[in-house]
Amino acid sequence: MAEKILIVEDETQIARFLELELKHEGYEVEVFTDGRSGCERALQGQVDLIILDLMLPYMSGIEVCRRVRKVSDVPVIMLTAKDDISDKVTGLDSGADDYITKPFAIEELLARIRVALKRRQASAAAVGNHAAKHEDNITINGLTIAKMQHRVTCQGEEIALSKKEYDLLLYMMENRDIVLDREKLIEKVWGYDFVGDTNVTDVYIRYLRSKIDQRFGVNYIRTVRGVGYLFESHEA
Ligand code: CA
Numbered sequence: 300m301a302e303k304i305l306i307v308e309d310e311t312q313i314a315r316f317l318e319l320e321l322k323h324e325g326y327e328v329e330v331f332t333d334g335r336s337g338c339e340r341a342l343q344g345q346v347d348l349i350i351l352d353l354m355l356p357y358m359s360g361i362e363v364c365r366r367v368r369k370v371s372d373v374p375v376i377m378l379t380a381k382d383d384i385s386d387k388v389t390g391l392d393s394g395a396d397d398y399i400t401k402p403f404a405i406e407e408l409l410a411r412i413r414v415a416l417k418r419r420q421a422s423a424a425a426v427g428n429h430a431a432k433h434e435d436n437i438t439i440n441g442l443t444i445a446k447m448q449h450r451v452t453c454q455g456e457e458i459a460l461s462k463k464e465y466d467l468l469l470y471m472m473e474n475r476d477i478v479l480d481r482e483k484l485i486e487k488v489w490g491y492d493f494v495g496d497t498n499v500t501d502v503y504i505r506y507l508r509s510k511i512d513q514r515f516g517v518n519y520i521r522t523v524r525g526v527g528y529l530f531e532s533h534e535a
Contacts (some may be wrong), residue, residue, distance in 0.1 A: 301325055301327045301514075302327065302343060302347040302348065302410075302416060303326070303327040303328075303329065303345065303347050303348075304321055304324055304326045304327070304328050304329075304346070304347060304348045304349070304350060305328075305329050305330075305337065305340060305341055305346045305347050305348070305349045305350070305411070306318060306321070306328060306329070306330045306350045307331045307332075307333075307334065307337030307338075307341075307349065307350070307351045307352060307355060307360070307363065308330070308331075308332065308350070308351075308352040308355075308378065309332045309333060309352060309354075309355050309356055310352070311332065311413055313352075313378075313401070314330050314332060315330075316405075316419070317330075317350065317405075317408075318330050319449075320405050320409070324409060329346075330348065331492070332356075333355055333356040333357045333358070334355035334356065334358030334359055334360065334362065335355050336357075337349075337351070337355070337363055338358055338362075338366055338367065339365040341363065341366075341367045341371075341373070342366065342367065342369065342370060342371075346373055347373065347414060347416060347419070348373065348374045348375075348376070348415055348416055348419075349367065349374070349375045350376050350378065350408075350412075351363055351364060351375055351376070351377050351378065351382065351395070352377075352378045353377055353378060353379045354380060360377055360378075361393045361452070362393075364377070364393040364394050364395050365393045365394060365464070366496065367394070368394035368462065368499050372419075373419075374396045374415035374416065374418070374419050375394065375395045375396055375397075376395065376396065376397045376398065376399060376408070376411055376412065376415060377391075377395040377397070377398040377399070377453055377467045378398070378399060378400075378401055378403075379398055379399070379400050379401065380400075380401050391463060391499065392461050392463060392506075393461075394461070394462050396415055396418075397411050397414075397415060397493075397494075398495075399411060407522075411492075411494075414492045418490065420491075429440040429500075437469075437472050439472060439519070439530075439532050440477075440517070440519070440533075441453060441454045441517075441531070442511065442514075442517075442519060444465075444468065444469055444470075444472055446469070449465065451465065451468065453485060453511055453514075453515045453517075454515055456478060456515075458510055458511060458514075459510075460507075460510065461506075463488065463489075463503060464503060464506050464507055464510070466488045467484065467488045467500075467503050467504075467507065468507055468511075470487050470488050471484075471520070471528070471530040472530055474530070474533065475530045475531070475532040476529065476530070476532050478523045478526055478527055478528070478529050479529065480525050480526050480527035481497040481498070481500045481501075481527050481535065482497060483527070484500045484527065484528070485497050485499070485500060488500075500527075500528075504522075504528055507520060507521055518531070519531060
């Protein structure tokens with residue numbers, strides 16, 4: 300059965316071009332030209348991947364992505380108009396899996412789509428083992444990550460983290476007291492096929508520090524200059 304791709308893009312020429320190219324590749328395609336209707340459709344499910352423009356009428360791509368992420372882990376590839384790291388980070392922070400900057404080569408987008416669809420199949424297959432292996436909580440100096448509940452608490456207070464912040468924190472806590480360089484973090488948290496700047500890790504470390512270290516007056520995350528970061532299990 301053909302995989303279904305949702306295109307949410309208000310520039311009709313781009314939307315039309317994508318529709319034709321994707322249909323040519325054998326995908327089923329539905330097109331929406333504003334954020335609200337695209338979001339409504341996405342929330343109904345039965346979609347294998349979403350190509351989501353960042354700037355959309357009625358509801359931004361970021362907001363669409365946030366709402367979709369609350370109910371689904373369908374892959375989302377964000378289209379951004381400018382080559383701006385903050386847009387990319389905001390897009391990824393809202394739960395997008397990948398982003399591509401306009402103007403883009405269609406071959407590159409098609410390649411990213413194949414990767415995202417393949418990764419989704421692989422993670423669906425791994426879900427069974429995953430649940431059994433990862434029941435434990437990890438607690439380090441008052442910071443607890445409850446993996447089954449996807450909850451993080453520090454000194455008893457709940458900390459709201461985005462998906463990537465959570466993944467990064469979990470990976471660092473599981474590998475505490477080991478210096479982790481940016482490439483390693485990208486590979487483990489963002490995936491082998493992440494295309495982009497490794498300084499996205501610095502941005503996420505800053506988010507974690509402001510939500511945890513600074514808020515609770517602790518120093519869990521240490522910068523190892525010129526190398527990367529370390530989650531310290533003992534108090535400095
Ligand atoms: Ca747009």
